Amino acid sequence: MEGELLQRVLSTLLREDTYGLRTTARTERRPDGDWLRLRAGEESVLLPVGPEGFQCEIRAREPLVETGGATLTGLRPVLTRLRAAAPPEDRAGYDAFLTECDEALAAALLHTGARDGVVTRLAEAYGASTTHWTGLRDSLAYDALAAYRDHPVYPTGRARAGLTEAEIRAYAPEFHRAFALRWAALPREAVRGGTSALPSWWPTPAGLGLTGLDATHVALPVHPLTAGAPLAGALRAAGLEGEAHLAEKPWLDVLPTLSTRTVAVADDPATHLKLPLATATLGLRNRRTIKPGTLLDGQVGQRLLQEIAAHEPRLADSVLLADESTHLQARHELLAALVRRYPAGLQGAHVVPVAALLARAPGGELVADELAERYYGGSLTAFLDAYFTLLLDWHTTLFSYGIALESHQQNTSVVLDRAGGRTRLRLLLKDNDGPRVHAVRLAARLGGEAADLLGFADRRVLVAGDRPVADVFATITVHLCAGALAFELARTGRAPLDGLLRLIRFRLTEAVDRVAATAPGAAAALRARVLDADRLPVKAMVTAGTLLTKERSGAADINKHYVEGPNYLRGAAG
Structure with a gap:
């Protein structure tokens, strides 16, 4: 396990060309294969590749290096030796990454010891076969399975900065345990958002035991991990220390989703609450707080997608959007809540995040295999083909309007059921606050109404050309939602890589050809920047998220900082 993590970390450092490790290296041929001679301090390091x-x-x-005539193994020894490759001004970031690696290893060891017991509990609660895991409450079981999987790109994705083992066991999705939320009563004038649209069960301060505040205060849910010192600090910073009141007793049972900070209401699983946490995942700077403006941007993004769907009736019934129009925010990134409502009518459907498709079900089969058995006569290829077809059709259509979404494996779910005696596959999307939108292209498709759809608080959303949009399309839709599945299935021997890549390229080409009739410029951009490009953008998540400061990396957005890698789709053209 430690060796696997080290191997992923070393591969990531090569992929992101951290400190120029890859581009300044020399290749040496040996009988067992190639080795890279890396520059790391006064003496070089040899890494087998x-x-x-x-x-x-x-x-x-x-998972090893050779240096000074000795072979080093183990996470800490190898990475400590490579620390010499970091310039002095970057070593604080490198040391933070070493801590992150330690946390990821501890989490992986914890997962190894816990998974069998959790899966047994899931089977007892939801059924031994995922055939019975339907509806939005059962979809949380898929989140639990997905939480035991590694991130397709980020090597230390299991780490949650600063959380203890007890906290992970109590609140992380991989343990699938219900818990009750804390609540704070905040002055109404300090809270922005639509309190009139809150669910009917939303408590009043009096209902929480805080009498005399109903006319002046509104109840805000607080994650238990935030309710102590982080909440006190947030209230001081927001100037609300003497005016806000924390209810003594917890109220409202919830279950964690894959994102950890988002929880599902146990008695109303179609309602999820996204609550800020004072922790970080996928990078030290990728904090799980909710910055002011983010929730409004999610609402604007949802409205934009609804408008596109209305203009594309062919896709309108195939893509479902979570409602993210109800939210509260009060002067600080730890004082916020999003009320996410899922569409009705999903009780009999399998609702599976893409992140869970290649997870192992209780019976030992892949979740994707069990879904293929249920809906596609046991053909995994037929299932993947249907998924790739809709995924690429939808996102290519969005690109024709100048839009690309951060709808990665966690934010995209496959919805499968039967309608009229036939299998129906749909996509369910959430978290639409970080897209890239080429405003000129959008205006060309929608005309004057486009101006009313671009009220994003984060001005990085709006871009002046196709490249930033194509970058998100490639790194999210192509790499994470399609390519990652193909490469992992091939590595495990489940399906041939060349066939899966040809399938992805064929469906993407088909989708690009379809939009060429209405948006020839967008189609040409996708051909040039994705289908036929020599190289594709690749997220440098470790570099921008932990290793380098924003000043050192130059990353305006740590989730959209790129290097380049091979275009595996171009090689599948034959």
Whole structure:
């Protein structure tokens, strides 16, 4: 396990070309394969490498390095030796990453010991086969399975900065335990958002035991991980220390979703609450707080997608959107809540996040295999083809309007059921606050009404050309939601890589050809920047998220900082 993590970390450092490790290295041929001689301080380091193909030509072949005539193994020894490659001004970030690696290893060890017991509990609660895991409450079981999987790109994705083992066991999705929320009563004038649209069960301060405040205060849910010192600090910073009141007793049972900070209401699983946490995942700077403006941007993004769907009746019934129009925010990134409502009518449908498709079900099969058995006569290829077809059709259509979404494996779910005796596959999307939108292209498609759809608080959303939109399309839709599945299935011997990549390219080409009739410029941009490009953008998540400060990396957005890698779709053209 430690070796697997180290191998992923070393491969990531090569892929992101951290400190120029890959581009300044020399290749040495040996009988067992290629080795890279890396510059790391006064004495170089030798790393065994082999072919990769997914976002980088090479990867670490073994979890070790040679240096000074000795072979180093183990996470800390190897990474401590490579610390010399970091310039002095970047070593604080490198040391933070070492801590992150330690946390990821501890989480992986915890998962290994806990998974069998959790899966047994899931089988007892929801059924031994995922055939019975339907509806929005049962979809939380898929989140639990997905939480045991590694992130397709970020090597230390299991780490949650600063959380203890007890906190992870109590509140993380991989343990699938219900818990009750804390609540604070905040002055109404300090809270922005639509309190009139809150669910009917939303408590009043009096209902929480805080009498005499109903006329002047509104109740805000607080995650238990935030309710102590982080909440007190937030209230001081917001100038609300003497005016806000924390209810003594917890109220409202919830279950964690894959994102951890978002929880599902146990008695109303169609309603999820996104609550800020004073922790970080996928990078030290990728904090799980909710910055002012983010929730409004999600609402604006939802409205924009609804408008596009209305203009594309062919896709309108195939893409479902969570309602993210109800939210509260009060002067601080830890004082916020999003009320996410899912569409009705999903009780009999399998609702599966893409992140869970290649997870192991209780019976040992892949979730995707069990879904293929249920809906596609046991053909995994037929299931993937249906998924790729809709995924690429939808996102290519969005691109024709100048839009690309951060709808990665966690934010995109596959919805499968039967309608009229036939299998129906749909997509369910959430978290639409971080798109890239080419405003000129959108205006060309929608005319004057486009101006009313672009009220994003984060001005980085609006861009002046196709490239930033194509970058998100490639890194999210192509790499994470399609390519990652193909490469992992191939690595496990479940399906041939060349066939899956040809399938992705064929469906993407088909989708690009379809939009060419109405948006020839967008189609040409996708051909040039994705289908036929020599290289594709690749997220440099470790570099921008932990290793380098924003001043050092130059990243305006740590989730949209890129290097380049091979275009595996171009090689599938034959």
